[in-house]
Amino acid sequence: MVKISVRTPLVELDGDEMTRVIWQMIKEKLILPHLDVQLEYYDLGMANRDATDDFVTVQSAEAIKRHGVGVKCATITPNADRVVEYKLKKQWDSPNGTIRAMLDGTVFRKPIVVSVVPPMVRSWKKPITIARHAYGDIYKNSELAVPGPGRAEIVFTGADGAEQRKTIAEFTGAGVIQGVHNTDPSIRSFARACLAYAISEKTEIWFGAKDTISKTYHARFRDIFAEEAAARTEDLKRAGVSYFYSLIDDVVARVMRHEGGILWACMNYDGDVMSDMLASGFGSLGLMTSVLVSPDGKFEYEAAHGTVQRHYYKHLKGETTSTNSVASIFAWTGAIAKRGELDGTPDVVRFANMLEEATLECVEGGIMTGDIARIASIDVREPATTEGFIDAVATKLTAKLS
Numbered sequence: 343m344v345k346i347s348v349r350t351p352l353v354e355l356d357g358d359e360m361t362r363v364i365w366q367m368i369k370e371k372l373i374l375p376h377l378d379v380q381l382e383y384y385d386l387g388m389a390n391r392d393a394t395d396d397f398v399t400v401q402s403a404e405a406i407k408r409h410g411v412g413v414k415c416a417t418i419t420p421n422a423d424r425v426v427e428y429k430l431k432k433q434w435d436s437p438n439g440t441i442r443a444m445l446d447g448t449v450f451r452k453p454i455v456v457s458v459v460p461p462m463v464r465s466w467k468k469p470i471t472i473a474r475h476a477y478g479d480i481y482k483n484s485e486l487a488v489p490g491p492g493r494a495e496i497v498f499t500g501a502d503g504a505e506q507r508k509t510i511a512e513f514t515g516a517g518v519i520q521g522v523h524n525t526d527p528s529i530r531s532f533a534r535a536c537l538a539y540a541i542s543e544k545t546e547i548w549f550g551a552k553d554t555i556s557k558t559y560h561a562r563f564r565d566i567f568a569e570e571a572a573a574r575t576e577d578l579k580r581a582g583v584s585y586f587y588s589l590i591d592d593v594v595a596r597v598m599r600h601e602g603g604i605l606w607a608c609m610n611y612d613g614d615v616m617s618d619m620l621a622s623g624f625g626s627l628g629l630m631t632s633v634l635v636s637p638d639g640k641f642e643y644e645a646a647h648g649t650v651q652r653h654y655y656k657h658l659k660g661e662t663t664s665t666n667s668v669a670s671i672f673a674w675t676g677a678i679a680k681r682g683e684l685d686g687t688p689d690v691v692r693f694a695n696m697l698e699e700a701t702l703e704c705v706e707g708g709i710m711t712g713d714i715a716r717i718a719s720i721d722v723r724e725p726a727t728t729e730g731f732i733d734a735v736a737t738k739l740t741a742k743l744s
């Protein structure tokens with residue numbers, strides 16, 4: 343069979359544990375037999391990040407900046423236990439955090455909707471994509487435990503020394519206080535990324551905040567979003583989509599009744615909480631994809647889930663596993679399709695679409711892993727093994743391509 347040629351190198355970021363195992367299988371069985379592609383490889387596995395003092399993560403982000411598209415396997419974000427387990431020099435930062443900061447990117451999480459795995463919410467028919475503003479608010483807070491009576495104040499000292507001061511509370515006893523912030527450029531860059539995504543994906547964009555209560559802080563988010571949406575009125579119109587703002591509680595209520603097919607832009611905390619609600623509502627973490635988009639149009643695709651540590655330990659013991667590879671396969675197809683779109687090579691895009699079809703046809707035909715077999719609307723006698731599922735997709739894909 344003649345291989346399909348990919349014009350520009352694709353940046354590949356390898357990762358850890360069970361996802362590293364399925365990553366190799368996907369590459370060997372689904373991608374390389376059909377695509378003639380130059381993969382610029384960076385090993386973000388825990389051992390190599392430690393050996394390179396995490397420099398490999400920086401190099402991989404630079405490569406994405408250079409080539410425009412990357413595909414990433416899930417990676418361990420080390421905690422104290424991992425430092426011991428992997429004998430690490432230190433508790434390295436999250437690679438996703440480093441790459442996101444270097445690309446100034448926004449993360450969009452989109453569920454893969456499969457007819458035989460109906461969402462928990464009856465009205466959801468199409469994917470609901472969620473974008474989280476991953477800067478500031480409570481995630482960069484300053485907190486104090488108040489020991490007893492006294493006054494808490496919020497103070498801003500300008501570069502010229504001018505002061506602004508407001509009383510937060512007059513404490514009559516012990517309590518707590520918290521200071522949070524955000525910046526106009528960060529909010530604006532988030533709004534721009536969301537609008538760019540909505541326009542390119544031709545999807546409605548919703549944003550919610552609590553501006554009735556937070557008349558300065560949340561209202562600033564509302565106003566910046568409104569300005570940016572106004573600046574792209576014509577593009578939104580051309581894409582046939584619109585921007586909608588409402589109170590966050592109203593947005594949550596509407597999301598529960600809506601059929602989907604929307605982008606939900608969220609402030610940091612809302613996105614943190616709601617993305618997990620959506621992931622479980624749509625079925626399984628194994629069916630959730632994630633793409634990091636920078637304001638200047640660089641893309642990094644990955645599965646939203648982690649390294650599936652529990653399955654990896656089973657795998658190491660030689661036991662059979664049933665790890666869902668659908669979101670990892672879709673990370674590859676997302677990246678390949680984007681590469682094809684940017685290169686103007688429709689046959690590359692077509693290949694990505696075919697691989698997605700082959701994957702979904704397997705699931706819809708009853709070949710699926712345990713995590714979704716449990717919640718499927720059809721009877722699945724025997725969940726597929728990790729490798730068995732990928733082999734089934736490979737067979738279907740080859741049949742489609744020949």
Ligand SMILES: NC(=O)c1ccc[n+]([C@@H]2O[C@H](COP(=O)([O-])OP(=O)(O)OC[C@H]3O[C@@H](n4cnc5c(N)ncnc54)[C@H](O)[C@@H]3O)[C@@H](O)[C@H]2O)c1
Nearest residue numbers: 416417418419627628646647648649650651665666667713
């Ligand atoms: N994007 C990333 O790179 C990323 C994201 C989250 C967690 N992590 C890392 O992954 C490691 C494990 O974290 P975790 O256990 O919190 O998250 P996880 O996503 O690996 O697992 C959470 C739960 O979902 C199940 N699950 C997840 N994906 C699955 C799949 N494809 N098939 C079947 N079941 C699946 C797991 O068995 C587990 O019960 C940690 O070291 C963490 O730092 C990485």
